[in-house]
Amino acid sequence: MSYRAGILGVGYEGRSIDEFVTGLADMGVTRLVDVRMTPISRKRGFSKSALCQALAPHGIVYEHRRELANPRESRPGFAGNLEGAALLLTRRAASCGQAPSLDGGSAAAGSSEASRVLY
Template sequence: MVGVGYEGRDLDEFIRQLRGEGVARLVDVRLNPISRKRGFSKTALSTALADAEIAYEHMRELGNPKWNRPGFGGSPAELGAARGFYAQTLHDDHARTCLERIAFAARNQRVAVMCFEADESRCHRDLVLEAIHEQFSFAISA
């Protein structure tokens, strides 16, 4: 399993990276799978990934609420608070079901967990990957 962000990349470069890493399934953990960046909204992205033989799945249940996002780009204290809040959302039954689905898929194929942010330590997907690693003993690649 691997975490990926598309910040600062174009679609072709992003897909080349996924293929180069052997990714067979991309799980989109954005709350709203829309983007101002061409090619990264749900429909366009899922079509481009299908053309590259990579499955696409959006898991809204793992999205970070809009009001909590500024903390991920804030001071260390703000980051800690935002991470703490988001970590609690992963205990919700719907979120836990999504984590289980990702872990199940990762048993048979290489899965990438995607959001926008290039710096994974400043993105909620870091906590998604951490939860899967802790709960299901999966190795996470850098």
Template sequence: MAGRPSTDHLQHRQGARLAAQLRSLREHKGLSRMQLAEAAGISPRTLERIETAATTAPGLFTVAALAGPLGVSLDDLVAGASTAGTPGIVSAGYEGRSIEDFVQALAGSGVRTVADVRLNAISRKKGFSKSRLTAALAEAGIGYRHLPALGNPKDNRPPFWEGRPAEGREVFRRLLAHDPAPDALEELFTLAARQSVAVLCFEQDEERCHRKVICDIARTDHGLDVGALPM
């Protein structure tokens, strides 16, 4: 049926989520890939293929063997790979993160789409400019949308840099009433009502970022769940 994702596409997304979940759990346990493979009784090459999503349909017994050393149940692993997070907004700043850590945190939180609210989707930080970020997210089965209409203009950035964020937020809130921002907000909130969407900008602390205004509107005006990306 038109508009439905293919079985291959769904399998790829599930495999990518499982890969990110396994990497995150393994690193949290402080295990190397070799150590986890040995504990699970599988080859390091097999684990590498699963963790890099080179294989999107690992055998059930292989996944079960990995669950034990990672301290989770098979049901937890399967559920994490098969379903995305609950609909709503995840406030996500990439300050202080590597692209690998950032993408793993998104996948572990069940994020299905990243909405980039930077005015210009470029960054001096490796991996966070538009093309490379899109590619890294795609490998984890996460979509990307750039919404420059929700970016903070350059002349409203000094208040955030100079410790006057409330002033900057008030200016930005007024700007959101003018085209093309309302259409971009509608696009974002409609998507977030169906799936988990990360609102991305640089600052780790939402209080120092214009995205707080977007998150506040999502929560108070649209009744959407809003959370923060775990560190």
């Protein structure tokens, strides 16, 4: 299967860490941008350090971007509303003006170099 560069939203509910990471690797993901306010999870393998370690052998770089998170006070309005959540993420990414590049610099959001995963 062929995938084009860009931003992809994914979630990990119902998946093991191995299923999640394998799925990302199969899609050709090179960087995972974690947009959780706090990068911790009760689910084994999905906290920041463990996730970073699981991604590394697959050549996937982990990056936490708290500024892209949905603030707690606005979450009730997005419950069950995937379009609203996607719109919020798009607006937040646009307000930052740039997406981080693979080499630690920056690339304009939407460019072929801005191949990212937000979850």
